Amino acid sequence: MTTTAEMIAERTQRLLTEDNGLLFGQCVTAVGWVGGSIPPLSEGDGIVELSMADVAGASIAVGAALSGRRCIYVIRYQGFLWYNAASLVNYAAKSKFMWEIPCPIMVRSISMDGSIGPVASGSHHGMVGRMPGLAIAAPITPGEWSDVFDWWMEHDDPIYVSESRKSFTVDYELSDGSHPVPDVTLIGIGASRLNMAEVQSNLEKQGLTVNIFHQVWLKPFVASSRLLESVVASRVCLIVDSDFEDCSIAKTIAFELMHASRKQVHVLGLEERAAGFSAASDNTTPSGHKIFQKVNSLLQVKECENDGD
């Protein structure tokens, strides 16, 4: 079975060798080849090693994407987006509206999800979410990544792909829940989705029915009828993200769902603090245990409200 990293490498190789594409990044051909997600090709094949200048590097990739060649730009740690975002959101995202010139760059931005300190650890798709013109997806499985890649190849828009290193070894697919009247609806974003099976198992041991939805597309967000029906039918609905909670895409999606369903939708993400290096001070994607606790606390609140009625 193909892993997500292998799928990324395979699709990238075809882009470079068959479709005249380019891949830009820093140290992408170094040991490990970004977790095996970069095909072992050379600069002549289209892999362009950039200098370590983040702002210039991202802008160089944006300029390359204007030339009509499909360009992938790899940011090895999502936190480096603070440097890299300038031209991605101010040129690539605006180019089609401002100048009627497409800038189809795919930004592969990778989170480490723990153990690497205050900048490099988490996901930051929320940072670029406020700029119109940039699609955002967070695929985890090989099939999801391939679907996102297909979308990009069929459109002339830039896209931000929020990846997690933890997804690189995934060699299976994930499907949305289909219980008609669930007690709990969980909507997972990014690496949090890898913890959902554990949560579901523990909730089911309590006699609860659970629907899990895997939200690959973060922007534009379109709620499927199945998702809306599940939210409406649930006692508790929780979105779990691997980015911070405040000013986040998760809260934007919750807002949209609450308007559409007239039900409360809650959000759980990273804690509102920086991440330290030690295990005790780290700040990672909510664990299965943490999600489980959050759901139970929401259920308790719900029961208290019902008792009050």
Added chain:
Amino acid sequence: MRQLNERSAHIGEYPEFSVGFSDSEILAMWTKWSHNCEFEKCAADAIRNGHIKIPAYLSLGSEHIPVALSSVIQGYNIFAQHRAHSYYLSFGGDPLALIDELFGLPTGCTGGRGGSASINNPHIKMWGHSGLMGDQVPIGVGYAIASGEPTLVVMGDASAEEDYVLSAIGYAATKLAPVIFICEDNDLSILTKIETRRSWNLSDVSASFGVPSFDISDDPRLIVRTVEKVKRSLPGLINIRCCRDVWHAGAGNDGSPEWNRREMFREALDVRRLTGEAESIGESEASKMKLLWSTRINEVFG
């Protein structure tokens, strides 16, 4: 290595730089220069009269630099930023479409979205600017690397201080990107002089990256000769010391510039006994441009 605050109308000149130009070449430059100059004078009037309501960045004082460039390079992609009206005009842009752009009309060269600072025109390979000062430098370098096409990247002396500009010039050297970097060095960021802002010369830094680099004054003949040298082996950089006749934005000015290149060039035309032709060209361009602007103002504003 030049002194940082060295400001003169003759930097980089050498004895033969003005030799070898035919009268027709000189008059062709004068014609295009007059075209740009008269356009900008009319734009200044339109600002004062309230017909242009957006921030406008006039190129008066440096309107001849793209004239010189366009006489020796054609077909290049152009990545500029604000103060680029004369690049658009010199490389073949339709003046009426730029007037409409400055009036915010959908018939403008950038559909009214780009304004004065973000001119885009695929027909002359001129790419729009985002508004982040200097980002046209790495974006232009990336375009040149991916396309392999020769590319002209234009910045000001303030944009040159952006960290990503310097690293992009360095990367262009590493990858031998086919780029000519032009820095229009008018010594001013808004009104803050270079000596207050930095202790280095762009051409020195660029040369240290391995980019053939030149620091010259804005005589168009000297620019032509320098570009001829630079374009033989790209990338290359030319820092051009020039003067800004008007404010950073708008039509105001703070008195006479340090030197008046147009007057100096007119004297050179006198020496060549081209005074009559030059005056005739100047008057013709002035009347054509006034008619174009006044007609459009009447159509748009009544």
